[in-house]
Amino acid sequence: MVKSVTTGPEPEKFVYSFGSGHAEGSGARKDLLGGKGANLAEMARLGLPVPPGFTITTEVCTYFYANRKNYPKSLKDEVEGHLKLVEKGVGRRFGDASNPLTVSVRSGARASMPGMMDTILNLGLNDRTVEGLAKVSKSPRFAWDCYRRFVAMYGDVVMGLKPMDKRDRDPFEVILEKKKFAYGVHLDTELPVDALKELVRDFKAEIRYRTGLLFPEDPREQLWGAIGAVFSSWMNERAIVYRKLNDIPETWGTAVNVQSMVFGNLGDDCGTGVAFTRDPATGENLFYGEYLINAQGEDVVAGIRTPQKMATLEKRMPAVYKQLLGIRRTLEDHYRDMQDIEFTVEKGTLWMLQTRTGKRTGFAEVRIAVEMVEEGRITAEEAVLRVNPDSLNQLLRPIFDPDAKYAAMKEGRILAKGLNAGPGAATGRIVFTAHDAFEWAQRGEKVLLVREETSPEDIKGMNAAEGILTARGGMTSHAALVARQMGKVCVAGCEVLRIDASLRTMAVKPASSDMKVLREGDWLSIDGTSGEVIEGKLATKPSEVLQVTLEKSLDREHSEIYRRFAVLMSWADDVRRLRVRANADQPDQALNALSFGAEGIGLCRTEHMFFGGERILAMREMSLADKTEDRERALDKILPMQREDFIGLFRAMGSRPVTIRTLDPPLHEFLPHGEKEREAVARLTGVDPRLVARKVADLHEMNPMLGHRGCRLGISFPEITRMQTRAILEAACRVKKEGIEIRPEIMIPLVGHVNELADQGAIVRATAEKVFESQGIRVDFLLGTMIELPRAAITADEIATVAEFFSFGTNDLTQTTFGLSRDDAGKFLPEYVRREILSADPFEKLDQRGVGKLIRIAVDLGRGTRPALKVGICGEHGGEPTSVEFCHRTGLDYVSCSPFRIPIARLAAAQAALRDGAKVKNAPKSVSAGTVKPAAGVPATGSEPAVVAASGTIPAHRTSSRPAAAPARSKKPATAKRAVREAPAKARRTVRG
Ligand code: ADP
Ligand code: MG
Ligand code: MG
Numbered sequence: 001m002v003k004s005v006t007t008g009p010e011p012e013k014f015v016y017s018f019g020s021g022h023a024e025g026s027g028a029r030k031d032l033l034g035g036k037g038a039n040l041a042e043m044a045r046l047g048l049p050v051p052p053g054f055t056i057t058t059e060v061c062t063y064f065y066a067n068r069k070n071y072p073k074s075l076k077d078e079v080e081g082h083l084k085l086v087e088k089g090v091g092r093r094f095g096d097a098s099n100p101l102t103v104s105v106r107s108g109a110r111a112s113m114p115g116m117m118d119t120i121l122n123l124g125l126n127d128r129t130v131e132g133l134a135k136v137s138k139s140p141r142f143a144w145d146c147y148r149r150f151v152a153m154y155g156d157v158v159m160g161l162k163p164m165d166k167r168d169r170d171p172f173e174v175i176l177e178k179k180k181f182a183y184g185v186h187l188d189t190e191l192p193v194d195a196l197k198e199l200v201r202d203f204k205a206e207i208r209y210r211t212g213l214l215f216p217e218d219p220r221e222q223l224w225g226a227i228g229a230v231f232s233s234w235m236n237e238r239a240i241v242y243r244k245l246n247d248i249p250e251t252w253g254t255a256v257n258v259q260s261m262v263f264g265n266l267g268d269d270c271g272t273g274v275a276f277t278r279d280p281a282t283g284e285n286l287f288y289g290e291y292l293i294n295a296q297g298e299d300v301v302a303g304i305r306t307p308q309k310m311a312t313l314e315k316r317m318p319a320v321y322k323q324l325l326g327i328r329r330t331l332e333d334h335y336r337d338m339q340d341i342e343f344t345v346e347k348g349t350l351w352m353l354q355t356r357t358g359k360r361t362g363f364a365e366v367r368i369a370v371e372m373v374e375e376g377r378i379t380a381e382e383a384v385l386r387v388n389p390d391s392l393n394q395l396l397r398p399i400f401d402p403d404a405k406y407a408a409m410k411e412g413r414i415l416a417k418g419l420n421a422g423p424g425a426a427t428g429r430i431v432f433t434a435h436d437a438f439e440w441a442q443r444g445e446k447v448l449l450v451r452e453e454t455s456p457e458d459i460k461g462m463n464a465a466e467g468i469l470t471a472r473g474g475m476t477s478h479a480a481l482v483a484r485q486m487g488k489v490c491v492a493g494c495e496v497l498r499i500d501a502s503l504r505t506m507a508v509k510p511a512s513s514d515m516k517v518l519r520e521g522d523w524l525s526i527d528g529t530s531g532e533v534i535e536g537k538l539a540t541k542p543s544e545v546l547q548v549t550l551e552k553s554l555d556r557e558h559s560e561i562y563r564r565f566a567v568l569m570s571w572a573d574d575v576r577r578l579r580v581r582a583n584a585d586q587p588d589q590a591l592n593a594l595s596f597g598a599e600g601i602g603l604c605r606t607e608h609m610f611f612g613g614e615r616i617l618a619m620r621e622m623s624l625a626d627k628t629e630d631r632e633r634a635l636d637k638i639l640p641m642q643r644e645d646f647i648g649l650f651r652a653m654g655s656r657p658v659t660i661r662t663l664d665p666p667l668h669e670f671l672p673h674g675e676k677e678r679e680a681v682a683r684l685t686g687v688d689p690r691l692v693a694r695k696v697a698d699l700h701e702m703n704p705m706l707g708h709r710g711c712r713l714g715i716s717f718p719e720i721t722r723m724q725t726r727a728i729l730e731a732a733c734r735v736k737k738e739g740i741e742i743r744p745e746i747m748i749p750l751v752g753h754v755n756e757l758a759d760q761g762a763i764v765r766a767t768a769e770k771v772f773e774s775q776g777i778r779v780d781f782l783l784g785t786m787i788e789l790p791r792a793a794i795t796a797d798e799i800a801t802v803a804e805f806f807s808f809g810t811n812d813l814t815q816t817t818f819g820l821s822r823d824d825a826g827k828f829l830p831e832y833v834r835r836e837i838l839s840a841d842p843f844e845k846l847d848q849r850g851v852g853k854l855i856r857i858a859v860d861l862g863r864g865t866r867p868a869l870k871v872g873i874c875g876e877h878g879g880e881p882t883s884v885e886f887c888h889r890t891g892l893d894y895v896s897c898s899p900f901r902i903p904i905a906r907l908a909a910a911q912a913a914l915r916d917g918a919k920v921k922n923a924p925k926s927v928s929a930g931t932v933k934p935a936a937g938v939p940a941t942g943s944e945p946a947v948v949a950a951s952g953t954i955p956a957h958r959t960s961s962r963p964a965a966a967p968a969r970s971k972k973p974a975t976a977k978r979a980v981r982e983a984p985a986k987a988r989r990t991v992r993g
Contacts, residue, residue: 014060015078018044019052019089027335032057034255036108039355046334048327048352052089053103053259054082056227058110061253064231079223083258090260095219099136100129102146104297105226106257107233111248112356118157118233120226121297122150122261126217130200142266144196145188149296151203151215154222158229159211171210175202189294223258230256238456245459262351264344265296271317272344274300275310277328280338280360280484281420281475283367287311287328289341290474296344300474306493307474320350331355336377337386338368361423361484362387362394363561370564373924380571380923381914387568389881389907395565396900398540400425400527405538408525412512413535418469418494420531421480425540426467426489427525430518432501434461441465448524450506452499454479462488467526469533471497489528497533508533549595569597569903572910574922578887579894580905581657583874585609587648593899597906600657601649602807602896603747603874606724607665609645610638616670621685623667624695628719635723642724646731650742659745659807659874659896661786662724662760666709668699705812705821710750714760721760725767733775745782747807752791754798761802782870787858788812796858800865807896808855810875810883814842817851843876846883856890872896881908888912 016025016033018041025033027042037055044050056079063072087093092101102124125133125147134143152172155161163170176199180186183195191199204215216222233239234254243250264272275289290307292299293316300307314321324343327350331339340358344351360368369383378386408414428446431437434457437449441464449465451458453472462468462482467489470479474493483490498507504520516535518524525538541547547554548562556562581602582593586609590601610619615638622634649658672678678696682689701707714721725746732744748760761783772778784805787793789812796806815822820829822843832838838847846852855873862869872894877883879901887895888909897905 012072012074013078014057014072014075015054015082016041016057017052017054017082017085018050019086020044020049021047025055030110031252032059032255034058034108034110034257035112035356036106036354037255037257040257040259040353042334043331043352043355046330048330049350050352051260051262052086053257054079054086055108056256056258058253058255061231061234061255062251065235065253069228069232079258086258086260092260094124094223095129096132097128098132100124100132100219102129102133102261103223104257104259104261105223105230106259107230107254108257109234109248109254110252111246112359113239113242113246113248118153118229119297120150120153120157120229122146123154123222123226124219125150126219126222128217129219137263137266139266140193141196142263144193144200145265146263146296148196148199148203151200151207154226155203155207155215157233158225159207159213159215161207161210171206172203175199175206227256227258230254238459241459242456245463259353262344262346262349262353263296264292264346265294266347268294269317269348270294270344270346272296272300272342273307273310273313274340274342275324275328276338276340276358277332278338278358278364278368280340280358280364281423283338283360283364283371285371287325288475306472306495317345317348320345320348323350327352332377336372336382338364359481359484362391363423365391366395366564366568367561370567380920381575383568384571384575384907384910384920385914387907389884389904389911392565392903392907394424395545395561396543396903397424399529399543400525400534401539401541405527405532405534408534408536408538412510414532415508415510415516415535416494416496416533418471418491418497418531418533419475419480420527420529421475421477421492422468422483422488422490423529424467424489425525425527425529425538427523427537427540428466429521430506430524431461431465431520432499432504432506434458436520437461438464448526450497450499450524451479452501453477454482462486467491467528469494469497469524469526471495471499483528489526491526491528491531491533494531494533546595550592565903569906571920571923572907573597575918575920576888576906576909576913577918578884578892578905578909578912579872580902580909581659581872581874581894581896582899582902583878583896584649584899586645587652589899590649590652593902594652596899596902598656598899598902600659600894600896601653602659602872602878602894604649604658604660605664606642606660607663607669609642610670615641617681617684619670620672620681622720623670623699624681624685624687624692626695628717631717632719632723635719639723639727642727643731643734646728647734650731650735650740650744651738653742655741655743657743657745659747659784659805659872660724660728661747661749662711663713663720664710664749666699666701666704666707667713668696668701668704671696671699705815705823711748711756711760712750714748714763715756718763721763722767725764726771729768729771729779729781730775732779732781733771733777736777736779742779743781744779745784745805747805748783748785749809750788750812751785751799752789754795754802757785757799757802784870786812786874787855789816790854793854793858794861796861797865800862800869803862803869804866805870805872806858806862808858808871808873808875808892810846810851810855810873810877811843813854813875814847814851817847817854818842845880846875846877846886848882848886852886852890859890859892879905881905881911884908885912885915888916 023041023044025038025041026045027038030038033055040050083094087101090101092099094101102122104119104121105123106119130143130147134140137143161171179195179199183191185191207215216225264270271291271293272295273289273291278285279288287310289310290300291313292305292307299305338358339355342354344353365387369386372378373380373383426448428448430450431440431447432450437447438461440447447465448467448469449461450469453470455478463486468479468483470492471494473479477492480490480492496508506518507515509515523537525534542551544554544559544561545565548556548559579599581600582598583603584590584593584601585605610616618634618637622631625631625634672681678692679689682692728744728746732742735742746764748757751757764783782804785799785803786809787806788809792799829841833841859871871892873887873892874896878895879897884895884905885908895905
């Protein structure tokens, strides 16, 4: 039947068929079939109703670009063969004037790219077949409506009739508007058949006029035109931008899906919808979605008509709703994750058009992962791997201060309420275009992007904005989808807003007052958790998790968000090997860090202690001093202050390790630079102002980054190292006397040669002995160094003869490895990244090839000398997931990062360990799936999981979906794989009783 499939020794296969009950491909072939095609095949295999069609593979896309937009020779025959199959399945023929087959042509890359690539519907219609469709459907109006939509879509996507620029309107829209005006109607649906026929004619004329080309009447020409357009769209600008933002390689290519049409616009027993198997904003286990009666394809997502809530479908189409609930269950059982589905109802019959793993907020990510473990669907390991570490940011992100919000309410500043599409609190100045959002943000402004609705072209601006507010579109609109994915605050579908982007105004009439008009630059706040739009700037306060952990203003029992966060983190902590410490300089920061789960301090920058009040004065005195005695006198003033700081730090951290770095920045940084300031210092220190000026000039350096800093200071002025050692160890002795077994680690910065460390080490050790003697108590401490110079890394074997630990200062190590000053890199580094000369900013993501290689060398050399060498990282990379994974692989003992990134580092470290094959030991007994091996074929019990009650929610599908799912299970004997998957659920039920 399909020759190219069966002939030849190694037949090349470029096309795969699918349809209810059968498919040549499967969900496992996303690389070949793209996400959409693979999942259509998978749904077909699951026995779900899928309109028959076929997928042209991503290999053809690769071939297409490698061969100047030509196709493999055998493709034409293969497509013809598969088209015949579809014709047979549907009972209609492509191009048949009496009963025509129409198809959609849909793109689908391996990773879903919402709205990036264009879909064409109703393909196969022409002046002859439209009459056939009119007859078969008994609705000329419907047939001509499909036809005029098709001509416009084809003109737009394939023939390139797009608006010329931002101000230009869609040419087909303009013609449509005129037509409606001429016929005196408001809605598209009110246009009579004759008007639709005229539209087809006018659209074609416009195409002819603008392109000089004729609209193709031949369905096969249409088909190949559309296929070519899908492949070409892989390289359109918005697709490229999206791929960049989401790290999708260009080489993947897209597949093309050709699928027989089903019609949601044939009357009131028809419709189309999109749904999530769980709430994508909160993660709650309920069926969540939207639909439109008598509508086709994109209507729901385009935000043109505001759709109905899923729950209301139960009344309008009870049988369909019930079937959908069953499918919801089947899909979750099968994919074991929340799904995002598209469906269409034609004359009361349900058709599935798409399923994919649903995008979700960070809140939903955590909730679904944890609850799916509790439901026995997935293992704790899978749950930990499923949550993107960066998503935890959302759980830590501020919310509006309730008092400030209450005040705003009383003042009548709550302007409107839209859909709570992306949780969190955002406040910023209004801009009306994505372009402005980007420009303003570049200038350092906080902006809110306010749009009628968003489109893929807006992505860059959405990314730059604090939050996004739209007047149209539902929870599944483009704005909502993209915002959730980016983790942006978003309020969508706020219909009462009257937005005029050209006048740059937003008008709204709140219930409590007269019409208000806001302009570009005005402050506005949006609450993405409640959907409220609030006039003015609003104070924010810490998230629920922080209220529990940091502020202690909320009881842990009262926060479900915290509970799930804590459960997930407990699994992560259980499995990770890397320890996680914080970079913290002061006791309050240390307490912060502890509440985020820090297991120690990896970097305390002592100089940060020097800037407050009197301290800076003493520091300046010391910096200005010419003679050792003068310096010592100034240092004597600093000593007690510094000791107090360390006492606070040690008390806060208890027996956890605390790494303290000796003075690092050049003295110049402590001196005043303005003339007035210099005079003030002269007065206070009793030094001649001219002398002060001279000293400032003396200390000035051409290149301070490589100048008189780090251990070089301690070598020139040993009294500094002496004083700091005294402060650290006297504090340590004091706290130890309080009964705390503390573990200080003294770290010497910017060592390049072992002799530098030996010099400083001798000072530290000699001072320590004196301190211990006078205090009458000893404290075990470690002496180590930062590795932040290439020379240190490649002579680490020598350095380890003195150093008891290494801490990689990857900020400086990146600067010195690249020979690149971070402060000056802003001028050219972004372009490097844009042009892919560097794949990422090396100050954000550790450069594993270069800087990473030095780290690996240093670890190996260092441990060669001293097997017990403790090794960590304290650069900002310590909180960046890919760098954390690198640290795990390289065998570091810990990472240290800023307090707010600690949960992220903990999760990233756990994921690295899991990829190494580690297992969660403290997972709920029932779900350590790999280990519980029940007898195969154990049937699922009929009772509803008790755990549902524990989370306080009762899913909507509770009773109705159960019967639908059960027979599907008992149809065939459970395979071994299925048994393993079901076992945890069963076991849990037993455990929970
Ligand atoms: P996207 O990737 O942008 O979601 P899709 O290929 O899923 O694009 O298609 C866009 C819209 O067209 C969807 O709403 C889908 O349900 C609808 N659609 C696609 N193919 C068909 C078809 N064969 N019959 C009816 N509707 C279809
Ligand atoms: Mg889709
Ligand atoms: Mg440094």
